[in-house]
Amino acid sequence: MSQSGSGKRQVSLIADMLELPSSPSEKAHLIGSRCRICKEAFFPKRHYCASCTSAEMEEIPLSQKGKIHTYTISRATPPGSIMKAPYGIAQIQLPEGAMVIAVLADCDLEALSIGKEAELVVEKVKEDEGGNDVMSFKFKPL
Numbered sequence: 842m843s844q845s846g847s848g849k850r851q852v853s854l855i856a857d858m859l860e861l862p863s864s865p866s867e868k869a870h871l872i873g874s875r876c877r878i879c880k881e882a883f884f885p886k887r888h889y890c891a892s893c894t895s896a897e898m899e900e901i902p903l904s905q906k907g908k909i910h911t912y913t914i915s916r917a918t919p920p921g922s923i924m925k926a927p928y929g930i931a932q933i934q935l936p937e938g939a940m941v942i943a944v945l946a947d948c949d950l951e952a953l954s955i956g957k958e959a960e961l962v963v964e965k966v967k968e969d970e971g972g973n974d975v976m977s978f979k980f981k982p983l
Contacts (some may be wrong), residue, residue, distance in 0.1 A: 882937040946979035
C-alpha cells in the first residue's frame with residue numbers, strides 16, 4: 842500500500858501480484874516466486890513448482906523491465922471490460938525467467954515487435970468504496 846499526499850491511499854487491485862512503493866524512493870514491482878530446488882521463476886507466485894512439483898517456493902520481487910515474447914492486438918472490447926479496443930496484450934519475458942501476461946500501455950500497436958523491451962507501469966483503474974486509488978499494472982514498450 843502507498844500513501845499519496847492528499848491522504849488517499851493507493852491499493853493494489855490484486856495484492857499478491859503487485860507491491861506498491863511505500864516511499865517516493867521505491868518503485869512498484871510484481872511479486873513472483875522461485876523454486877528453491879530447480880530455480881524456476883513464476884508469475885503470479887505459486888505454492889508448488891510447475892516444473893519439478895516441489896513445495897519449496899520463495900517469494901521474489903520481479904524486474905521492472907523485460908522483453909516482449911509474443912503479443913496480440915485485441916480489436917474488440919469484451920463486455921464489461923475497462924479496456925477499450927484496440928489494445929495490445931503481450932507475454933513479457935522477465936530476466937528472472939518468469940513470464941507475465943499484461944496489457945500494453947501507451948504504444949503504437951502497429952510498431953510492436955517480438956523482442957522489444959517493455960517496462961512495468963502502474964496505473965489507477967478505479968476508486969474503492971473508501972476513496973482509495975486502486976492500482977494495477979501494464980507494460981509499456983520502450
